[in-house]
Amino acid sequence: MLAALGFATIAIFLYAIMTRRLSVLVALILIPAVAGLLAGAGPGLGKMMLDGIARVAPVGVMIVFAVLYFGLMLDVGLFEPMIRRLVRLVKGDPVRVTLATATLTLAVSLDGDGATTFLITVSAMLPLYQRLGMDRLVLSGIVALAAGVMNIIPWGGPTVRAMASLKVDSAALFNPVVPAMAVGIAWVLFVAYLFGRRERARLGLTAPEAAALRPASLSAAVPAELPGGLPAAEPDEGKVALTKPWLFWFNAALTAVLIVALLMALLPLPVLFILAFAVALPVNYPRWDQQQTHLVSHADSVVTVSTMIFAAGIFTGVLTGTKMIDAMAGAAVSVVPASLAGYLPAIVAVTSMPLSLVFTPDAYYFGVLPVLGQTAANLGVDPVLVGRGAILGQMTTGFPLSPLTASTFILIGLCGVNLGDHQRFIFPWAFGTTLVMTAVAFATGVLG
Template identity: 35%
Template structure:
């Protein structure tokens, strides 16, 4: 009975999240409560489960809040602007240079872990260049989304934070082994950008041979730029910029990241200290400091609320015994020879799963079950986590459940269906290659 209620609880959450009928917070809080009550648990017991669940995610919540605020202040001060402008200028009018430059620009823009800000920074800056060269804007979206996905392995990115909250561990401990893979991933992505750029050059040349310039313009996939989106992006308040402090801000940011990698103090405390230095350094007036906090508080609060709701969800599933019961029953159903490799199968299918499950559903509903099963076969929780993260994270910005992707489509005037058709093969293939690289590097042992 516990197993059945657990499966129905997770299925209900997944279906509700997919349908968009409820927010992740509502689903993660209310549905498990209903399931637990049906299973016969008292309100008092639910309170105990809640406290245990919330206690397990508080470190992650603190890290997310202060990381978002810190990188938001760095972005306001204009830390990333010169690097992005320089890359756009260097790429010039060469199709291959533009494609490789897109990867680098997107990686820099995604240092704050926000998909929305990444698209707001990169797309209006690069789309006119793509249009001028008759390059497909779908290629732009593919490269920006994949580059941002690799950078999203950072501990202040959503997938690592969600997984760490499930495992009740420090996100930086989960991230540290992935740092070499991020570097390799960026190199591989630049290689893929070159291949795609060569293909793009052939496509452009083919059109130029068979059509007049007006017909070429009509045949390219580039739509007109939406003025509203571009104006919104360029309307960044110049009074917030601190060009004279760029080197101090860069040193502070590198210092924060260095301490994170070192792991000597908790991630939340690192970002708390970093923010406390960044605010008076860039904005000496108290009112300006509070305004910067208020400007980025919605993003920080939203992520914190989702993680805490997930803590409640996991606390109830663990406390009631539903998670253990589901794992035991799945072991009985799935052929025994498959079970030790279940995490690998899910990892290899990670990108298609992003079309079926939201990030919350994948990491808060599917991952705990897979982790519970594979642990019984001697697979460490870290191995299962890394496998599923690497396999799924590349599909972050192909998923229709990613709000930032809809913003990107609005900024460029592109269609979701065409983006999926254009990008799915390359993103899925890249995730499989990245997973193989993780095997070779020993990050994800085969057995």
């Protein structure tokens, strides 16, 4: 009963947001609340919700101050020289822009933290997409694909959980998967190329025309309103750092220190962003009224993203507190017949990415995977093979689409896109990434 209710809750949620019957915020709150009551949570429902909020509170605080900090740096012009150089490098060609997006994401993702990857990559690339009038769904989609593949690295969350759950090391679990991961990276670059070709056609550019564009000609081609209703401000409007060289270099040094501190985890991520913003705001805007204006100008973004993160905490809090997640885990492994034992690793691999929409990483790797591993062992299959299949999709290629991970809301919040639109746009390509890697893994004997 609990398993059926859990699966129904997930299905109704996905249907509601993908068909736009409900806003993501409302769906994240009301649907699990009703499900919790049906599960008999009663008076305990409030505590489950608060527990869920408490678990995501650090992420919520981090994204609030991250939006404020990077919004400040964009406002004062820190990224303007980089944007101009990127425009000169890509020569206005959407194909080069999308390939640069994928490459940058692959590099930044080496730190193994999705939230940091999204914060750094989107903040660097979004102004360029806006300047060129490119679809921001393409940005969120490419970043999701590249970060998903790179999340397989041994210090990434899913692989660490799989190693702990199956009690194996990275040499046994991860190393054999490297060729499949390499092909997955090539697939991501190929998809980025396809997206670039599509954007080039949408903007009405031929390849020679795109290659002939220069920064000066691009500025004249920027529409009065960018996709999503964002105003296309003048390039140097309000860019105070561009008029004061010392201020530009101060902001650049502060941002570099912040990024290094984030990668090295010198302090908790929320604390780093809080401190950086507290230093940057009065230096760039000395007057109180200027500071208030900046805060108000980013209020919409802060409220939208932070409320969705806390609502996502309610969603996962109810599913976890009512034990629906546990029941779903048991149900998921009870449907595997003994005749398919030899194909169990491949089945796990193929289903791993879609199940990111259903299971949190802890629930899957500490709830579902041990049972799958034991089932495989009982049927004469090495449990490590099942683990390899799991990391090809579950909260790797699937995590940047899942409503159960807070970093998903960081990605869509920074890009300014809707969760349902993001999922519809990139799900087939993310699932395709898992299928491509699974095919390579199966062909090379990694899955048995």
